[in-house]
Amino acid sequence: MNYIHLPPKISRNMILRRSNVYIVEGEVQVLEGVLLRAEDGVKILVINGKFKKSRLNRSALIFNQGSSFKFVNLTISAADENYKKAKIADNGGVWFLGTKDNACKDRIKIRRNVKSPNSLFTGKKLNLRFLGRGDDPTKNHDDIDGISILGVDKHEWSVDSISSYYSGDDALDLTNSHISIKKLDIKSPSEDGINLSSSRLEIHSKLIISSLKNGVKDRDLFDFEADNGASYLELYKGASINIEGVFGDQLHIYSQEMPKPITRDKNERTYRFNKKLKNSALIFTIDRD
Template structure:
């Protein structure tokens, strides 16, 4: 039985629903505009096409939820594909972006500013599972492949506040750069799972992330260097990861530099910045806090 594809090649400017009976292909920079509600049915698959796309800010196809946009979803999947719409195990796209109206933020040519004339964003979903999103640093950059000054994360959250974010679970598999990147935001989730990102597992830039039930970060050794479980930046203020009491934690890799761990359950990382770190268990005694106040 042939797959029923629908191409998404322009901005979504009216409320619409994505049906589980179709597979949707993003082959451009597609934005969900302000005051627009995108409903995604349970089980939907969205494909983002790999390759150079000159009309995009990111020079890659991407799905971007603008300030003031709305997502209503259950459990759905976003994966990379080639020009024939076949799923591929290679990250060379612009990934997924959520832009809020909570705080000023900027990254990879994409930026947001607080605008009281625009309503807050509203992102609600049970689970989003992402596979091979983002873009690696090319081995040989040319004028044709040139995109931004750096690689692109699998999922990027800019300027999103706790009242704008109600996505319970994020899964990020084999991202082109960091698995989960949060900039100048404050969000809460039940579950985060990051598996084998090209670079860091969880990157926070002047942000606060709260995890209630499960935190899984598999950042074990690969051929890529400078690759940590956590990377916290503090350009516009401190970064904090709060892990609730009774949360299941499974983290593996290099812990990360210049970070403070406050926990009665998780062991202290070794002073050697490249030493492997591993913990699998539950925060039984108390909540845990990982933070950086003024050091990247």
């Protein structure tokens, strides 16, 4: 196997070949104006453990504002120092930064930049395994989500499918963003399935979330925040929905088919729905977590 370390700053256009395995060790940034292209079937390993030079104190792959990423079927997984796939999430995950809004999370901060070229993230299927990090017992750093999308709008995002399994914190986090996905598959996140912070997420074809408690506290299907505006999850007519877990606190739902959930604080009752929608549905919050 040919292992290639990605440089800390990718400053020139680059093609990732499927004959190689690419290593993210420390913080790797794809800079503004740079196109990173991945052949079908490329694998990227994100090394677990502490890396003090990273803003996240962990290895992370970060697509900066104005960068571009094109792929077909890509897998990004956690790995140990010997490049063996790990079954624990102890890394900084993957980050996509847009140009359309201000956003700040986990020491990563962006500002709306009309002078920057648009970010552009396009692909068929993004497979994420054991990305992110759980609670830090030292309290020096917050937990980190598997995939984080900040300040990205629909003109910058064209990824058909995401699967995020066994994330260290939330499986998918949007902050001040608006994107559309055909298929989203989430399995056993350490905390919440979908976290929206003043964001809008559209699901067109399929949503799967398996997020049973199994003795874990603070694990919900949905966690929406409205610090800078409302958050919405739009489920399109004809979409197949298969969700199982605690619904989430203080949320609203508009649906002719999905049963009304219990959304009061500290509710631990499991919510299940497995059906193809005959009508569109909306889950949202307009005022609080």
